[in-house]
Amino acid sequence: MVSINGEKVNADGMSISEYLANTSYDLKKIAIERNEAIVPKAKYDETVLCDGDSVEIVNFVGGG
């Protein structure tokens, strides 16, 4: 299981791109941290989630 924004998700073996495809996140408004490191946007396709990974998808909203 992968922890994504604090929730256990069965996403083992999925790439970040594959995971995101089933969500409503707008790629232009997010940053993703995996195990304490930022995942470069160019690496969403090749970054495969593993059992025990901790992922945070930061979804920016408007206002400032």
Place this chain on the structure above:
Amino acid sequence: MIPSKEEMTAAMTARHGAELQERFSSATVAICGLGGLGSNIAISLSRAGVGRLILIDFDKVDITNLYRQQYKAVQVGKDKTVALAENLKEIAPYIEIEAHTVRITEDNASELLIDADIVCEAFDKPESKAMLTNFVLEKMPDKYLVAASGMAGAGSANDIKTRRITKRFYLCGDGVSDVNESGSLLSSRVMLCAAHEAHTALRILAGQYEV
């Protein structure tokens, strides 16, 4: 009469202690976007004695900014960089200000931010927030990034928080309150979020990295 640099430094040192004051005065902080967040961050940091600020915004002061941004009615029409520099110099006459009246993009960000110890993201559009966050964390890994997301509406002040996402990435706000949904931004709630960003920057300079 304006106090001398020595007098102002002595007054701040009396409050902060010599070590902390030296850390603040030798620091450079970049503020990306000079709206409700950025103008308030700049005022907090200049009052604390941060030595050098890099101020970046392409926009001019508009009458619709005055209800929450730290500008004055007489400054409507001025570049925000120029207007904010004027206001900061009145508060902290010896602060060093590097102002850039440009839109930050992936093409110019490295050059604009190279001298900063800490980068404060203070944009309003989520796409710009995400662009800067990804850029700084990917391409400038020696920087600390303090960003904000979620301060719109009239929700509780106590929902505004600072979280440490990675060792060098801090995120302030409630994470969800979108101006495009709530339709409003209250000066007090934006100031709260700006204060979280400024306080995080000062804590990083003080060597206190936990939130």
